[in-house]
Amino acid sequence: MAKQKILIVDDDKDANDIVRDCLDAAGYATIQAFTAEEAIEKADAARLDLVVLDINLPDGSGEMVYAALQGMTSTKSLPVVIISGETPARVRKMQSVKDIPSDDIFIKPLDMAAFLERAHSYLAEKKNRAGRMLLIVDDDASMNEIIKQNLEAAGYSTLSAFGGYDALALAKEKRPDLILLDLNLPAGSGSLAYTVLQSLDGLS
Numbered sequence: 528m529a530k531q532k533i534l535i536v537d538d539d540k541d542a543n544d545i546v547r548d549c550l551d552a553a554g555y556a557t558i559q560a561f562t563a564e565e566a567i568e569k570a571d572a573a574r575l576d577l578v579v580l581d582i583n584l585p586d587g588s589g590e591m592v593y594a595a596l597q598g599m600t601s602t603k604s605l606p607v608v609i610i611s612g613e614t615p616a617r618v619r620k621m622q623s624v625k626d627i628p629s630d631d632i633f634i635k636p637l638d639m640a641a642f643l644e645r646a647h648s649y650l651a652e653k654k655n656r657a658g659r660m661l662l663i664v665d666d667d668a669s670m671n672e673i674i675k676q677n678l679e680a681a682g683y684s685t686l687s688a689f690g691g692y693d694a695l696a697l698a699k700e701k702r703p704d705l706i707l708l709d710l711n712l713p714a715g716s717g718s719l720a721y722t723v724l725q726s727l728d729g730l731s
Contacts, residue, residue, distance in 0.1 A: 530556040531650050532573060536566040536592060537581035537610065542635065546579055546610075549639055550646065563587035567595045570602050576653050576682070577646060578602075582611040582618055590621050600673075604681035606649040608642070610635060656682040662703040663687050664694040664720065666712050674707065691716025695723055 533550055537543040538561050547557045558573060560566035563584045570578065570592075578596065582589035589609070596602040608631050611618050615632040619625050633642050661678055665671040666689050675685045686701055688694040691712050698706060706724065710717040 530554065531576040531654065532556045532558065533577045533579060533646070533650075534558045534560060534566065534570055534573065534575050535579045536560045536563075536584070536589065537579075538562065538583075538585050539581070542581075542610075545639075546637070546642075549643060550579075553643060553647070555646075555650070563589070563592050566592045570596060570605075571599055575602065575605055577649055578605055578607045579646075580607055580609055582609055582613065582621065582624065588621075590624060593624050600676045601680055604677065606653075607631070608633065608645060608649075610637060610642075653682040659705070660684045660686065660701060660703040662694065662697055662701070662706045664689075664691070664706060664712070664717070665709040666690060667709075691720035694720050698724060698727065 533555050535543055535546050535550070535557055537546065540561065543559050543561065547559055550557050558569055560569050563586050580589050580592055584592065593607060596605060596607065607627070609618060609624065609627055610633050612635050614634065615629050618632050619627065630645060661683050663671055663674050663678070663685055665674065668689065671687050671689065675687055678685050686697050686703060688697050694706070694708065708717060708721060710721060712720070
């Protein structure tokens with residue numbers, strides 16, 4: 528199984544290397560970035576599981592990186608752990624990151640045991656989601672794709688169907704853990720699919 532991938536964003540090379548070494552030793556794959564621009568480029572290009580973000584960067588604050596991550600479909604659902612020389616209270620006053628829980632803010636020098644425990648908890652949760660299959664049923668191809676991208680960014684596996692009959696065939700074959708069904712499918716096939724799905728063992 529492929530290792531879960533973490534992007535470490537810190538302009539301090541020594542600090543970045545320390546975090547990298549600890550995460551590598553814990554069995555994760557790591558990518559390093561040292562500037563805001565580099566962080567955004569690498570986050571968009573890689574399929575990440577977690578971002579470790581220094582809020583104070585030289586070429587644009589970590590706030591800018593966080594806002595960019597929230598704005599991209601591929602990264603908007605990524606968990607982000609903040610590292611900073613600032614106090615948690617000062618970090619939360621920054622507008623774009625004000626809703627980040629205190630448990631996700633670590634002050635330098637890092638309590639590495641607590642930091643690793645937090646990273647483990649996020650990555651274990653995402654690994655659990657990766658084992659879950661969701662079936663998206665919507666005849667609107669663009670909406671189907673938007674839902675698919677958001678769910679996959681959050682770590683889920685997905686299947687897509689565009690009509691009730693296709694949905695029934697996929698559901699019987701793949702036995703998804705959850706079905707997202709648009710009831711307003713053409714020719715009433717959404718309601719029909721719902722009725723039939725309720726009668727299938729393991730899908731009711």
